[in-house]
Amino acid sequence: MSHYKVERLKINYKTLEEFQKFREYGLQELSMLEDLQANIIENDSNSPFYGIYLDGNLIARASLYRIDAKYDRYFDPPQDYYELWKLEVLPQYRHRGCGTALVEHAKSLGLPIKTNARCRSDEFWKKMGFIPVKYDPVRDRGENPYVWTPPGVSLKE
Numbered sequence: 001m002s003h004y005k006v007e008r009l010k011i012n013y014k015t016l017e018e019f020q021k022f023r024e025y026g027l028q029e030l031s032m033l034e035d036l037q038a039n040i041i042e043n044d045s046n047s048p049f050y051g052i053y054l055d056g057n058l059i060a061r062a063s064l065y066r067i068d069a070k071y072d073r074y075f076d077p078p079q080d081y082y083e084l085w086k087l088e089v090l091p092q093y094r095h096r097g098c099g100t101a102l103v104e105h106a107k108s109l110g111l112p113i114k115t116n117a118r119c120r121s122d123e124f125w126k127k128m129g130f131i132p133v134k135y136d137p138v139r140d141r142g143e144n145p146y147v148w149t150p151p152g153v154s155l156k157e
């Protein structure tokens, strides 16, 4: 078991500033900035971001979105699941279990998980117990989907 504590990240300027250290900084962060500028989100509103701090600095993060069963095209029967995005550990902190801790946290929420294995991370996802899904060009549109299922959940044929 990992000794890292996974925290839900607050949606605020401090978090946004921490995100600038990560390689993947794009539309999701820009929309967070716009929402903050427009004052339409609360500091403590339900955030899709999770992360690990070390000495007050964010060293790993991931986002986790709950997808409604009505959009599920991966599991049988269709059910709510999590999409895991943007799993990233700052380079100097890799291979110490942070990635595992974030994935374990997502699993502990009890729903199936789908991710898009990027950056040649296939071996990492397999180690995490994820399995590659047979590619469906219409559904997966260029992604490299991997899923994890809790006991009793099957994949759609």
Ligand SMILES: CC(C)(COP(=O)(O)OP(=O)(O)OC[C@H]1O[C@@H](n2cnc3c(N)ncnc32)[C@H](O)[C@@H]1OP(=O)(O)O)[C@@H](O)C(=O)NCCC(=O)NCCS
Residues within 6 Å of the ligand: 086, 087, 088, 089, 090, 093, 094, 095, 096, 097, 098, 099, 100, 101, 116, 117, 118, 119, 120, 121, 122, 123, 124, 127
């Ligand atoms: C992939 C990533 C999140 C792994 O995080 P991490 O904290 O280094 O991973 P862990 O220390 O928990 O490693 C868990 C296991 O996966 C293996 N592993 C880690 N990164 C790997 C990679 N890129 N490819 C293959 N195996 C990997 C480790 O060797 C370890 O195996 P072990 O327990 O047998 O030693 C991190 O390398 C990263 O941020 N990479 C860049 C972004 C990325 O690829 N994100 C994921 C896809 S979008």
